[in-house]
Amino acid sequence: MLLRKIMGLAVCAMIIGSAAFAVAGVPDLQQSTAVRAYGGVETTSVYSLPNGGGRAFTAAFLPGGLAADATVTLTLRDGLGVPIAGFPFQDMWIESADGGLQACGGNATANQNTDVNGVTFWTNPLFAGDQSAALTLVMVSGDPLTSNSGLLISFNSADINGDGVVNLSDGGFFTQDLFGAYSYRSDFNYDGVINVSDAGFMSNGIGAACP
Numbered sequence: 001m002l003l004r005k006i007m008g009l010a011v012c013a014m015i016i017g018s019a020a021f022a023v024a025g026v027p028d029l030q031q032s033t034a035v036r037a038y039g040g041v042e043t044t045s046v047y048s049l050p051n052g053g054g055r056a057f058t059a060a061f062l063p064g065g066l067a068a069d070a071t072v073t074l075t076l077r078d079g080l081g082v083p084i085a086g087f088p089f090q091d092m093w094i095e096s097a098d099g100g101l102q103a104c105g106g107n108a109t110a111n112q113n114t115d116v117n118g119v120t121f122w123t124n125p126l127f128a129g130d131q132s133a134a135l136t137l138v139m140v141s142g143d144p145l146t147s148n149s150g151l152l153i154s155f156n157s158a159d160i161n162g163d164g165v166v167n168l169s170d171g172g173f174f175t176q177d178l179f180g181a182y183s184y185r186s187d188f189n190y191d192g193v194i195n196v197s198d199a200g201f202m203s204n205g206i207g208a209a210c211p
């Protein structure tokens with residue numbers, strides 16, 4: 001009887017031990033959290049170029065063209081809620097829920113590995129083109145966080161067609177929007193109109209290409 005109890009306890013300990021082993025150090029999509037620095041309800045727009053010459057997340061735009069900090073901070077935790085340090089930046093990236101944002105080389109990865117507190121961030125200008133007004137998903141090892149449904153960050157770029165280079169093709173699309181109906185893709189400073197200010201972004205971007 002005593003032996004059975006001891007065996008039972010040992011089995012329990014093994015099960016609990018293996019459960020803890022299974023989650024310790026492995027990112028948990030619910031325990032991990034991501035926030036945008038700007039805490040308001042408005043969408044923030046980040047202007048990017050394929051050569052990284054666009055705007056940092058700290059210099060994103062609010063509707064109306066005012067500046068806001070759209071830095072994304074991710075705190076990576078395992079299933080026990082313990083921060084995961086040293087997680088490789090290549091395995092954490094952001095993407096548009098509609099797949100609109102096109103990052104050079106595939107993924108818009110985090111700026112660095114997670115630190116001792118399990119924290120990493122996106123603040124440097126992206127190497128990216130194309131556009132999306134959909135929610136931004138924070139991805140860990142290929143899956144979106146489940147602790148939020150996405151962040152209110154849109155992206156546009158003088159690389160309007162998202163082929164990795166800004167050239168006359170993009171200029172053609174921009175001209176259509178300049179003289180046609182409003183389109184977010186060409187409203188680079190997010191002030192609600194497409195005019196000479198956006199044309200400045202366009203002309204400065206000509207020639208920018210993915211590395």
Ligand SMILES: [Ca+2]
Binds near residue numbers: 159162164169
């Ligand atoms: Ca292009």
Ligand SMILES: [Ca+2]
Binds near residue numbers: 190
């Ligand atoms: Ca504008």
